[in-house]
Amino acid sequence: MLAIIVILLGAPVAAALVSLRAPLAVAQAVTAATGALCFALVLALVPAASHHDLGYLSYLRIDAVSVVFLLATSFLYAAVAVYSVGYLPRDSRSPGFTRYYRRFYAGLNLFAWSMLAAPMMSSLALLWIAIEVTTVISALLVAIADTDGAAEAAWKYVLIASAGLGLALLATIFAYYAGAQVLGEHYNLAFGPLLHAGARLPHAPVRLAFGLAVLGFGTKMGLFPVHTWLPDAHSEAPTPVSALLSGSLLAVSFYAILRYYQVAVAALGPRFPRDVLLVFGVASLLLAALYLLDQRDYKRLLAYSSVEHMGILAIGVSFGAPIALAGVLLHVLAHAAAKGNAFMGAGVLVRKFGSKRISAVRGGLDLLPWSGPLFLLAVFALSAMPPFGIFRSEFEIVQGGFAASSDAGAAVLIVLVTLAFLGLSAAANRMLFMPADADAAARYSRGEPSAWMVVPVAAGIVVLLVLGVHPPAELTGLLTRAAALLGRVA
Amino acid sequence: MAAVAAPSVFAGAANVISVGVLLAEFGMFRQALLRDQVRLYAAQSGLISVLAIVVAAARHLPELYVLAALSAGLKLVIVPLVLRRLLRGAGEASPGEGWSDIAGTGALSLASTVLLAIGVAAFGFFSIGALGIRSPVLPLTALAISVSVALVAFVLMIMRRDVASQAIGFLSLENGISLTALVVAAGLPLILEVAFLFDLLVVVVVFGLLIRVHHGRAESLSTADLTSLRG
Numbered sequence: 197m198l199a200i201i202v203i204l205l206g207a208p209v210a211a212a213l214v215s216l217r218a219p220l221a222v223a224q225a226v227t228a229a230t231g232a233l234c235f236a237l238v239l240a241l242v243p244a245a246s247h248h249d250l251g252y253l254s255y256l257r258i259d260a261v262s263v264v265f266l267l268a269t270s271f272l273y274a275a276v277a278v279y280s281v282g283y284l285p286r287d288s289r290s291p292g293f294t295r296y297y298r299r300f301y302a303g304l305n306l307f308a309w310s311m312l313a314a315p316m317m318s319s320l321a322l323l324w325i326a327i328e329v330t331t332v333i334s335a336l337l338v339a340i341a342d343t344d345g346a347a348e349a350a351w352k353y354v355l356i357a358s359a360g361l362g363l364a365l366l367a368t369i370f371a372y373y374a375g376a377q378v379l380g381e382h383y384n385l386a387f388g389p390l391l392h393a394g395a396r397l398p399h400a401p402v403r404l405a406f407g408l409a410v411l412g413f414g415t416k417m418g419l420f421p422v423h424t425w426l427p428d429a430h431s432e433a434p435t436p437v438s439a440l441l442s443g444s445l446l447a448v449s450f451y452a453i454l455r456y457y458q459v460a461v462a463a464l465g466p467r468f469p470r471d472v473l474l475v476f477g478v479a480s481l482l483l484a485a486l487y488l489l490d491q492r493d494y495k496r497l498l499a500y501s502s503v504e505h506m507g508i509l510a511i512g513v514s515f516g517a518p519i520a521l522a523g524v525l526l527h528v529l530a531h532a533a534a535k536g537n538a539f540m541g542a543g544v545l546v547r548k549f550g551s552k553r554i555s556a557v558r559g560g561l562d563l564l565p566w567s568g569p570l571f572l573l574a575v576f577a578l579s580a581m582p583p584f585g586i587f588r589s590e591f592e593i594v595q596g597g598f599a600a601s602s603d604a605g606a607a608v609l610i611v612l613v614t615l616a617f618l619g620l621s622a623a624a625n626r627m628l629f630m631p632a633d634a635d636a637a638a639r640y641s642r643g644e645p646s647a648w649m650v651v652p653v654a655a656g657i658v659v660l661l662v663l664g665v666h667p668p669a670e671l672t673g674l675l676t677r678a679a680a681l682l683g684r685v686a
Numbered sequence: 687m688a689a690v691a692a693p694s695v696f697a698g699a700a701n702v703i704s705v706g707v708l709l710a711e712f713g714m715f716r717q718a719l720l721r722d723q724v725r726l727y728a729a730q731s732g733l734i735s736v737l738a739i740v741v742a743a744a745r746h747l748p749e750l751y752v753l754a755a756l757s758a759g760l761k762l763v764i765v766p767l768v769l770r771r772l773l774r775g776a777g778e779a780s781p782g783e784g785w786s787d788i789a790g791t792g793a794l795s796l797a798s799t800v801l802l803a804i805g806v807a808a809f810g811f812f813s814i815g816a817l818g819i820r821s822p823v824l825p826l827t828a829l830a831i832s833v834s835v836a837l838v839a840f841v842l843m844i845m846r847r848d849v850a851s852q853a854i855g856f857l858s859l860e861n862g863i864s865l866t867a868l869v870v871a872a873g874l875p876l877i878l879e880v881a882f883l884f885d886l887l888v889v890v891v892v893f894g895l896l897i898r899v900h901h902g903r904a905e906s907l908s909t910a911d912l913t914s915l916r917g
């Protein structure tokens with residue numbers, strides 16, 4: 197197992213170094229191979245993590261919760277690595293293209309590396325550092341397009357996310373203070389002993405640390421009211437980066453909040469942490485549902501859909517019932533696949549129509565024989581339509597809400613998710629079903645920009661179907677154990 | 687009437703240095719030159735290193751000497767050098783700018799901003815007492831002041847409309863957090879402190895690079911043009 201973890205931490209860095217020097221085809225092949233390798237290695241971790249926690253070298257700790265997030269990241273890493281082969285034009289003659297693709301591939305691999313590293317860290321301090329590293333690398337990737345919009349989005353992102361992580365650092369320090377009261381001055385912020393100390397931890401610092409962690413890491417997760425960087429960065433980043441930001445980075449920040457949630461529940465009992473998450477979750481879901489109704493830019497539309505889904509995750513945890521927690525973890529996986537698919541489909545639309553405006557895209561279903569239907573399916577999946585994975589996960593979350601007697605919370609969730617569905621489906625309807633006018637129909641020929649941009653999206657749909665119709669027994673075992681870990685109450 | 691014991695020399699020194707850190711934060715509101723802004727940040731960082739040395743000597747925590755030295759080396763020497771190097775390039779693109787164009791970028795007048803910051807600082811100062819946190823190494827006044835510094839840094843980031851002051855605001859927020867860490871987490875293992883400092887260095891480089899990108903496109907450090915992404 198240690199070998200798997202060492203390769204998971206080493207291979208993306210090696211791929212990044214190769215990408216800095218290699219020709220484009222080599223960088224693409226190495227990145228795609230590394231992405232696929234990482235996904236396969238994480239799959240190999242599933243059986244062990246479903247039964248016991250793994251700890252190595254005192255800095256690494258992997259349990260079932262970590263592996264859920266590793267699965268989401270490594271799947272998207274592999275998908276966008278393949279997608280990028282079609283996304284970057286191989287025959288580009290533009291000056292500076294060599295520098296661009298080298299930076300792009302090095303950044304993409306390092307970004308994936310930092311997101312794979314975060315859930316493996318054994319200590320809250322190292323977790324904070326890993327998440328800070330995800331910020332700086334992804335901010336540079338947002339700026340890579342070198343346009344006015346990209347520069348603006350990157351600046352807002354790095355400033356707001358860093359300020360949020362400043363609060364998260366304060367949370368880390370107060371968590372140390374709480375731990376040191378029980379475990380002694382030489383406590384090193386390791387997560388396991390802190391959780392074990394549980395009810396012996398002083399309440400006020402734990403409460404403060406949890407509040408600051410939700411606000412701080414919530415900034416990166418996209419929770420209201422600290423989500424403001426998110427639509428800008430997601431819409432201005434290159435499409436493969438948008439897919440990783442939305443499907444994986446937000447989830448990694450949610451992972452950090454889950455760790456603080458576990459400590460808070462162990463020390464304070466479930467009431468306070470669940471109430472905090474319910475307030476942030478409902479506010480985020482409400483804001484996103486309203487913004488989804490009136491969007492003009494389809495990448496921003498998908499970004500607000502991410503805020504919606506992060507709100508659903510927070511509400512799901514606040515319900516606390518085991519079925520809701522299992523639903524939340526399944527939702528992390530299904531959202532990664534669905535949102536990755538939607539952004540990759542949006543990237544094809546941008547390539548085809550040369551615009552991110554919803555009004556500029558018409559007749560998508562006719563002009564894109566594969567990507568059109570696949571984008572439609574991704575929107576259906578995001579809207580929690582059966583038979584896709586998000587239907588199952590949201591069903592479990594709502595079921596958990598009723599099981600935990602949070603009827604009002606479950607009802608609000610259903611109403612707001614329906615509102616969000618209206619916004620998403622109306623925009624998709626306009627882009628895909630409304631026929632192109634004669635002028636546009638003459639300008640765009642029917643066909644796909646690249647088969648490389650279709651294959652990973654098709655794979656994503658297969659994953660969503662598997663998650664929705666019949667999740668494998670190993671995965672169900674993993675989710676059950678992870679939900680049990682999250683549901684432990686002092 | 688109960689007699690109030692005078693604070694010890696150590697407590698007095700710690701409180702005076704902490705107040706110095708807060709005053710430096712307030713000083714950042716009025717700086718008109720980026721160079722002076724960076725110098726004030728370096729001075730604030732220097733005060734925190736001095737406080738770390740005072741704590742190391744008084745409380746016999748030798749690791750804090752190392753932390754103070756590393757922190758001073760990074761924040762007094764390397765960060766100003768990196769910022770100067772990255773922003774000098776920006777200044778050359780339009781002579782005279784880059785170092786001098788951050789005056790008057792406040793969203794409110796200076797007086798209103800300072801009043802707001804005083805209110806925020808007072809909130810931070812008094813609210814921390816309610817938490818019942820006890821520190822073995824420093825008086826709690828230092829903790830209250832550190833929270834005030836962090837909150838005032840947020841006011842600086844929000845109220846100044848130039849990318850350089852916003853970056854300095856973030857760095858001084860980190861100084862406030864360092865002060866908090868000194869009060870409640872003086873025993874944090876050195877390796878983690880070093881990792882945090884290294885991380886700060888990476889962040890400074892990225893901030894510098896993005897300021898350069900912004901300056902290259904907008905030919906100014908002002909954020910007035912950063913309004914195209916809405917909704």
